[in-house]
Amino acid sequence: MPGSMPENPGFTEDQKQYLEGFIAGIAKKRGIALPNGAAEPPAAQPAASVEPSPANDPTLIHRIAQDRAIAAGGKLVPEELAKRSKNPFDMWDEIAANAAAARFPKGTDVFLHKFHGLFYVAPNQEAFMLRLRLPGGILSAHQAKGLADIAERFGGGYVDITTRANLQIREIGAAHPLDVLAAVDELGLTSRGAGADNIRNLTGSPLAGIDPQELIDTRPLTRGLYHHILNHRELYGLPRKFNIAFDGGGRIGVLEDTNDIGFAAVRVAAGKPVPQGVYFRMLLGGLTGHGSFAQDSGVLLEPGEVVAAAAAIVRVFIGHGDRTDRKKARLKYLIERWGLDRLMKHAEQFLP
The missing domain is CATH 3.90.480.20 (Sulfite Reductase Hemoprotein; domain 2)
Known part of the structure; x- marks a missing residue:
C-alpha cells in the first residue's frame, strides 16, 4: 500500500524513519493518501507579482508626481x-x-x-x-x-x-x-548623480576641522548626507538640480544662503527655550546667480537632525516641484507658490 513500510528486519530504526519520511514526502507531492489520513493539499504558492507601490519601489514617487502634473x-x-x-x-x-x-x-x-x-x-x-x-x-x-x-x-x-x-x-x-x-x-569615488536633476555636490566650510573659530566641524555632516543620498535611489531624478551647503560658523563662510538648503551653525546661550549648545538654522530657497537668498525657516536643528531634515525637504520638492517648466523648477518657486509654513508642514510627514 502506498506510504506503508515493508517489514524487513534488515532495516535499522534510523533507516526506517528516514524511508518513512522519504515516502511521505513523495506521497505529499503526488497527492497520494497516507495510511492514516487523506492527502494533504499542496502548499499555497506566492502571488505571481506584487503591485508596484512606493513601499516596494521608492522611485515611484517620481511617476506619481509626474502623473499629478499631467492630471492638473x-x-x-x-x-x-x-x-x-x-x-x-x-x-x-x-x-x-x-x-x-x-x-x-x-x-x-x-x-x-x-x-x-x-x-x-x-x-x-x-x-x-x-x-x-x-x-x-x-x-x-x-x-x-x-x-x-x-x-x-x-x-x-x-x-x-x-x-x-x-x-x-x-x-x-x-x-x-x-x-x-x-x-x-x-579609487573609492563616484560621479553618480553629479549632473542633471539631482542633488549636486554637497559643500561645507572650506576650513572645516582646522578652523579654531568654527562652532562645529561640518565634515561628518557632508559625509553623512552624501552616503544617505547614495543609498536612497528615490533621491535622484528631482524636478531640477538641488544644492545643499553646511556652514560651521568659522572664519570663512560657504555661502549657504545661495543654496536650496543652507545649514548655518549658531551657538545658543543658556536661558533660551532650547538647551544651550550648537545648533543649525535651516535656510530654504536660495538660488545662485538670481540675487535670491534663502529664507530662514525658523527651525533650529541639532547636528544629528540635519540629514533627516534635508531629506524631508527634498522629498517634498520631489512630490511638488514643477515638472512642466524648467525655469520654475527650483525650491524657491515652490516656496513662492505654497509659502514656507505649508512647505514645512508637508516636510514633517517625512521625518523619523
Whole structure:
C-alpha cells in the first residue's frame, strides 16, 4: 500500500524513519493518501507579482508626481519624459555599446548621461567631461593622484576645480566613458548623480576641522548626507538640480544662503527655550546667480537632525516641484507658490 513500510528486519530504526519520511514526502507531492489520513493539499504558492507601490519601489514617487502634473493639465518637459521612459541608472549597457562604437549620445540621452556625471560638451569640445562627487571638497592624496592618472590616460591631462569644491575631468573620448567610470570607482569615488536633476555636490566650510573659530566641524555632516543620498535611489531624478551647503560658523563662510538648503551653525546661550549648545538654522530657497537668498525657516536643528531634515525637504520638492517648466523648477518657486509654513508642514510627514 502506498506510504506503508515493508517489514524487513534488515532495516535499522534510523533507516526506517528516514524511508518513512522519504515516502511521505513523495506521497505529499503526488497527492497520494497516507495510511492514516487523506492527502494533504499542496502548499499555497506566492502571488505571481506584487503591485508596484512606493513601499516596494521608492522611485515611484517620481511617476506619481509626474502623473499629478499631467492630471492638473500640465505638459511634462522633455527631460521629464526622458526620465519617465528610461531609468538613467539602467543605461550601463547602452553606454558600453556606444563606447565600443566610439559614439557619443544623442537627443535626450545626452541629458540622461549626466546622471552618471558624464557631460557631452559639444560644440565646445567633441568630448565628455566627467564631474565627480566630493562631499565638502575632500579627497585623499591617493585619490588625487589617481584622478591625475585618469586625466592623463583618458582625458586632456588636467583637472578642473569647480565653484562647489568639486573636480571635473575634460576631453574624454567617446571610447572611454566606462574606463573612466570604472577607474573612479576603484579609487573609492563616484560621479553618480553629479549632473542633471539631482542633488549636486554637497559643500561645507572650506576650513572645516582646522578652523579654531568654527562652532562645529561640518565634515561628518557632508559625509553623512552624501552616503544617505547614495543609498536612497528615490533621491535622484528631482524636478531640477538641488544644492545643499553646511556652514560651521568659522572664519570663512560657504555661502549657504545661495543654496536650496543652507545649514548655518549658531551657538545658543543658556536661558533660551532650547538647551544651550550648537545648533543649525535651516535656510530654504536660495538660488545662485538670481540675487535670491534663502529664507530662514525658523527651525533650529541639532547636528544629528540635519540629514533627516534635508531629506524631508527634498522629498517634498520631489512630490511638488514643477515638472512642466524648467525655469520654475527650483525650491524657491515652490516656496513662492505654497509659502514656507505649508512647505514645512508637508516636510514633517517625512521625518523619523
